[in-house]
Amino acid sequence: MRKSLKTALAGSVVLVLAACGSGGSGTGGDSATGEISYWLWDSNQVPAYQACATAFTEANPEITVKIEQFGWEDYWTKVTAGFVGGSGPDVFVDHLSKYGEFAQQGQVIDLDELIERDSVDTSVYAEGLLDPWVGPEGGTYGMPKDFDTTAFFYNTAMLEEAGITAEELWAADWNPSDGGTFEDIVARLTVDTNGVRGNEPGFDPSSIAVYGLGLNPHYEETGQMQWANFTGTLDWDYLESNPWGTQYNLDDPEFQETIGWFYGLADKGYAPASGVFSEETLTQIGSGQVAMGTNGSWATNSFQALDGIDVGIAPGPVGESGARGSIYNGVADSINAGSDKQDAAWEWVKFLGSTDCQDLVAEQAIVFPSIPSSSDKALAAFEAAGVDVSAFFSYLEDDNRTFLPPITLQAGEVNALAKTALENIALGNADPSSLTQVNEQINALLAD
Amino acid sequence: MEWRNLPTALLFIAPASIGYAVFLLWPTLRGIYLSFTDTTAFNAGELVGLENYQRMFADGVFLDSFRVTLYYVLLNIGLQTVLALVVAVLMHRLTQSLVIRGLLLTPYLVSNVVAAMLFLMLLDYQLGFVNAVIDTLGLDRLMFFGSQDLVIPTIAFVNVWRHLGYTALLIFAGLQTIPDNLYEAGRMDGASELTMFRRLTLPLLRPYLGLVLIVTVIGSFQVFDTVSVATQGGPANASNVIQYYIYEVAFSRSYDFGYASAMSVALLVVLAAVSILQFRLTRANTNDMA
Structure with missing residues (x-):
């Protein structure tokens, strides 16, 4: 049983590190350069976002993106441990059922100021995708990326x-x-x-x-x-x-x-x-x-x-x-408040939420992007592959109903x-x- | 004692004691301190006195997880000790083959996570090999990990499988300290193997068995990996063992490090008490051979 003893020890070490490392919120880097890490949980989506990352680095040669993927269960443990230990991703795919706690604890950054500074047009997103990312006390904590039914x-x-x-x-x-x-x-x-x-x-x-x-x-x-x-x-x-x-x-x-x-x-x-x-x-x-x-x-x-x-x-x-x-569940990208490459992270998040990236994702016919023009392309890509996905869109028709998953603290x-x-x-x-x-x-x- | 050897002695002790201080002593003290605070994963927190401990005794899930853990330990240790003793005695009395000793140890070389994955596949209700065999025999399939009644016995069995060889080897080492001439004398007096086992082996093995029990019971109380991989505490908390619940509280339920630490301290106290009790009862520090 020595193994389980070790696990227990590892656990207590993490607890200790946790206590030492908390409270350190990032100050933000001066320039948008370097390598940023991007985490997601769906392995099917890695190729699509790798394509985005390549296009992004072509447009911003001074920033590279390292994509890492972990299965759903491990993912949240790792994200949480990352916040605690200060070693988390710069940008990560966030979920409606999870982000409230992170936002309230100041672990993900409020994007409002940045959106305003760079005059990002958030009206491009399909209706109802951005609203749920407004935190319990205001502020926007994620840029919509795709949705699912x-x-x-x-x-x-x-x-x-x-x-x-x-x-x-x-x-x-x-x-x-x-x-x-x-x-x-x-x-x-x-x-x-x-x-x-x-x-x-x-x-x-x-x-x-x-x-x-x-x-x-x-x-x-x-x-x-x-x-x-x-x-x-x-x-x-x-x-x-x-x-x-x-x-x-x-x-x-x-x-x-x-x-x-x-x-x-x-x-x-x-x-x-x-x-x-x-x-x-x-x-x-x-x-x-x-x-x-x-x-x-x-x-x-x-x-x-x-x-x-x-x-x-x-x-x-x-x-x-x-x-x-x-x-009607929208997934979004959030920025880790502990990241020391905030500017580069924001550039990447902006790109993820743009038609440039979402069109690339659409081509892969995996998920429905949050920008309607891109999700139309995804629909076309699914059709070209011979898959009828109209069932997923049927809920968006007038007589039918879409609703958010319960979002609470x-x-x-x-x-x-x-x-x-x-x-x-x-x-x-x-x-x-x-x-x-x-x-x-x-x-x-x-x-x- | 020669004092001029002290620096050399300290040098030799240093690696172990630094490791002990950094990885055991400090986390333990820190954990005890945290248990009196409302520290969360994200906030340092303040002293709150005994609040976490009061909450613990009112927390049905915690009390239930203690009950589940006890049940697991009883099954796990009971089965494991009896089987390991039998295997050790067989090894001792029948064969000294290194190959067989090596084979016995193989499950222990498999990591807990891999063992859990392996049995998850083998014991799957629909697609598992074991249930296919049960089905062929004309019996009803069993939900090993999916039924509330079977889940703890199943996890206990998986860990017995993994630790049996190791435990048997520990006991075997104890058996080797028993001089052969005692058995010779026994045979001269016409004692059967069974009588010699009861009258010679068991009494002389007592201190070793005592220590083996203390070590395995502590390990058993801390079962985590198998649960985390195979059942995540389910179905409906039926395998929500104490270590898993502590982990959940700290890292996914409420990020409440204070409360999780309080539960860890409770586990520490229980384990210390159980160990001392076992030590006393088995008189593990005395040997009848002397």
Whole structure:
């Protein structure tokens, strides 16, 4: 067990270094020169931003950009440790659910002054992408870079076998009490080990060969990878006001009914129980044991690359309100307050948020850039690659609904509380009504 | 003692003591100090008295994580010690082969992270080899890491697998100190292998077993890597062991170094108490051979 002892020691050393190193906010370099580091979490996007970095250095020969990528979990640990130890990136891709704490603690810089100084036109960004990056006490902490929505990826062959057309799936409706025609479709897509479909007599929900709907093992207060496409059709929002609300609405009966319906799909045999799959829907659909599953627009390429499986994309179902709904999540670039190359960092951030870079990113057909003219190019690039991504844009149409993930302070603690509560419901240890008590806990936390 | 040797002596002691002071003593003292402050990852913080400790005893997640850790230690140490003892005695009585000793140690050469990844793949509910075998045998697949009931036994098993050979070697070293003539005498008196194990091996091995237990129990309480890689404390906190919870509080939940330090100090106190108790109970400092 010597290894774990070492880990513990390393941990305490970090704690000590932390205590010594905090409080040192950068003063900013005089000239925009040198090498700056840029961190991101999505490995699929590295080539696109490498292209941007090359173009940037061509235009600014005195600045070079070193791109580093870490997986989502490690990423935030490293970013935090970087703030603490003073060794973090100069510029990093920031997330709405994370930046509030960083902004409040002065770890990322307010870009307002710089935006004004250089007269950067922030109206080029698609509507609603810059606003959520305005901090709890004003100030702008990120330059929008791309956005994502979530939809349902499905195995086209399985859809066909079940006698369901893509049009039918697109037209599906949903309600929290019986799941509407969407649940019918999921039932028809489900096949037990005797070959009986979920809507047929004699179906055995305890022995499933193909689940109609996958379940991402991501229990989060946003529900982005699980139930947000359903709760998004309700007359409901996470918070009384978003961003920077202090009152969660997890006690809403209709929300709780939706949660109950969603995790209840496993009892009906239509979805895998919690723990059956340890990987996300990409792997689940890839394994041939799941017909359809939620994922984000960022995963489109990975789904297209699945070996021997043709994947289509349909938007979330229409709810009783007559609208579809999806989280509209904008990712942005932030500057580390501890960076000693602030000027160079700002030049790079400006470039990242410009059409020059975003067009380059668009060409790679990986994500949707935050500037509409560039995201049109991305759309064209996806089309040229033969991928129909219109499902992700369907939420932006007039009748439909996009909404922000919940943006609050204390997001880490909120996430931990919500995660455990949701997982307990999925595991059958608790009733959806238990969210009322968790809601009180969270609101008490946010009231501090 | 010759005083003129002092400078040389100090020179030899220096590397170890500097290392000890920098990497152990100072962090420990610093950690104890931090536990009385409201220091966060980003702010130096001020003294807040016993606030963190009061919070600790009211924190259901903390108390639960202590319970989970205890359960893990019991399973891990119980299984590991019994198996290691059996393996060591087999090595001692049956073979002196260096190759076999080397083979036994191989899992220990695998890092905890790699071991966790390996078992994560092997034990996966859908795609894992083990569940494929279980399925072929006509039994129900098991959610090793995904079920609240199985997750701690599974993690305990993974770490037993990794540490068994190492622990067995430590015990084996103790066995080698037992003179052969005792066993010869035993055989002359017509004692069976089992009787000799109970009457000779176990009593004479006691001080070594005692020390092995102290070291492995401390290590076991500090389980972290396997949890961090395989389950992140889940499902629903079922494997949220104390070290993992401390890490989460300090680096992702609330960046609360003060509270995380308080929990670390609590763990330190518990470990010290457990070690002293074990030391006393096993009389690890005395030897019956003398």
